[in-house]
Amino acid sequence: MESAAARPRPVLAAGTVLPADAGRAALVARVHDPEGGGPCVAAVRGERVVDLTAVAPTVSDLLERDDAAEVVREADGGRAWRLDDLLGAPPGQGDVPHLLAPVDLQVIKAAGVTFARSLLERVIEERTGGDPAQATRVRERVVRLVGGRLDGIRPGSPEAAKVKELLLAEGLWSQYLEVGIGPDPEVFTKAPVLSAVGTGADIGVLRASVWNNPEPEAVLVVDSRGRVRGATLGNDVNLRDVEGRSALLLSRAKDNNASCAIGPFVRLLDDGFGIDAVRGLDIDLRVEGPDGYVLRGSSSLREISRDVLDLVSATYGAHHQYPDGFALFTGTLFAPTEDRRAPGEGFTHEYGDTVHISSPRLGALVNTVVPSEEAPPWTSGVGALMRSLARRGLL
Numbered sequence: 001m002e003s004a005a006a007r008p009r010p011v012l013a014a015g016t017v018l019p020a021d022a023g024r025a026a027l028v029a030r031v032h033d034p035e036g037g038g039p040c041v042a043a044v045r046g047e048r049v050v051d052l053t054a055v056a057p058t059v060s061d062l063l064e065r066d067d068a069a070e071v072v073r074e075a076d077g078g079r080a081w082r083l084d085d086l087l088g089a090p091p092g093q094g095d096v097p098h099l100l101a102p103v104d105l106q107v108i109k110a111a112g113v114t115f116a117r118s119l120l121e122r123v124i125e126e127r128t129g130g131d132p133a134q135a136t137r138v139r140e141r142v143v144r145l146v147g148g149r150l151d152g153i154r155p156g157s158p159e160a161a162k163v164k165e166l167l168l169a170e171g172l173w174s175q176y177l178e179v180g181i182g183p184d185p186e187v188f189t190k191a192p193v194l195s196a197v198g199t200g201a202d203i204g205v206l207r208a209s210v211w212n213n214p215e216p217e218a219v220l221v222v223d224s225r226g227r228v229r230g231a232t233l234g235n236d237v238n239l240r241d242v243e244g245r246s247a248l249l250l251s252r253a254k255d256n257n258a259s260c261a262i263g264p265f266v267r268l269l270d271d272g273f274g275i276d277a278v279r280g281l282d283i284d285l286r287v288e289g290p291d292g293y294v295l296r297g298s299s300s301l302r303e304i305s306r307d308v309l310d311l312v313s314a315t316y317g318a319h320h321q322y323p324d325g326f327a328l329f330t331g332t333l334f335a336p337t338e339d340r341r342a343p344g345e346g347f348t349h350e351y352g353d354t355v356h357i358s359s360p361r362l363g364a365l366v367n368t369v370v371p372s373e374e375a376p377p378w379t380s381g382v383g384a385l386m387r388s389l390a391r392r393g394l395l
Helices: 059-064 068-074 083-087 116-128 132-150 158-169 175-181 240-245 247-256 275-281 308-315 384-393
Strands: 027-033 039-047 048-051 080-082 098-100 107-112 188-191 202-205 216-222 228-236 259-269 282-288 294-300 325-331 355-361 365-372
Touching: 027 048, 027 325, 039 059, 039 068, 039 384, 048 083, 048 259, 059 259, 059 384, 068 259, 083 098, 107 228, 107 308, 116 132, 116 240, 158 175, 175 275, 188 247, 188 308, 216 240, 216 282, 216 308, 228 275, 228 308, 228 355, 228 365, 240 247, 259 365, 308 325
Parallel strands: 107 325, 202 365
Antiparallel strands: 027 039, 027 098, 027 259, 039 048, 048 080, 107 188, 216 228, 216 325, 228 259, 282 294, 282 355, 355 365
C-alpha cells in the first residue's frame, strides 16, 4: 500500500447518506459538539439534527424507553445542526461538530461465518495460512470438494451433522465449517465500547496486513432486555492474512484503531420498519481507489444461514446479559475475490480507498481507508463520556 498522506476525501451530503424513505424513519445520531461540551444524542429530522441529550443522555438510555421512536420524532430538543455541516467536517478534527458512530455504551459484538459464500472464503484463508498467492489454487479445490455440500443446509440440523461426518472422513473439516453449519454460531466481541467510528471518518487497516477487505454488514442494536430496537450499517474490517494464519489471532485481525465503522444512523424499529424489514435488507458495497479502481458488490440478509433473532439469542440470554445493550454485526455475504494487485492474489485494500456501504432503508456509511497507525487515536472512552455528562448536569 502507498502512503495515505495525500489521500482524496469523499464529499458527503444529506442526500447521499439518508435512507430513501428518511421522512418516515425514526433516525438516531450522535454528534460531537465541542461547544456543548461533548457527545450528544440526536434525532435526524429532515436535514436538521436535533440535540436530545437532555431527554436521553446516551443512546443506550434512549433505547431502553418503550417510546423511543416517539421521542425521536417529537421530543423538544436543544440546539440543532445542519446535517450537511456535520457531514462536511474534516475527520478527526475535534474543534468542529461532526457525526460519531450512533451507538455509545452498547458492547460491540459480531457474528461471523453466517453466509455460505463467505464461509468458503474463511476456509480458504485457513487452508492458505493467510497467503494470498495461494488463494486461487486453494479456492478451486475447496469449492469443488465442499461448496455443493452446503447448499440448503440448515445450521445445527441432522443434515448438517451428516455433512460434517463426510468432510471429517475426507480430512476437509474446518473450524469455520463448525461455526458455519454447526449448532453454535461464532459470536465475538468486535471492538471496545465507544471505539467505533462513524460515517465520514477514516477506517484503519494495520500496516502489516497485505490481504484484507471490507465487510459490509447490517448491525442490530439491542437493548438490555434482548429486544432489537433498531438497525444500522457496519464495516467489520477483515485482515484475511492475519486470521488465516490462525483463528486465535482474531483479535489482532479485527480489533485495531479505527477498524470498526458503524452508521450513519440507527433506524429504530416501528410500524413501518419491523424485524421482517431487517430480514429483507439489501446491502451494496462500492470501493473506489485513489487510482480510479472500482469494486462493487452486494449482499442480502435473505441469504443468511441463521435468522437474525437466532443470532441475538446466541448473544443474549440466561448465559450472558448486557446491562447497556449491545450492537451486533450480523455477518457478510460479500467476500471479494477479483484480482487487484497481481494475478491470483485477489482483492486487498489500498490506502485512500473510499468504502461506500449503503442500503435504501438505512442510508450510507462512507469511510476512507488509512493505516490504523495513522488514524486519529481513540482517546474518548467511558470515563470521558461520564465526566462530560456530569459537567453538563445530565447525570
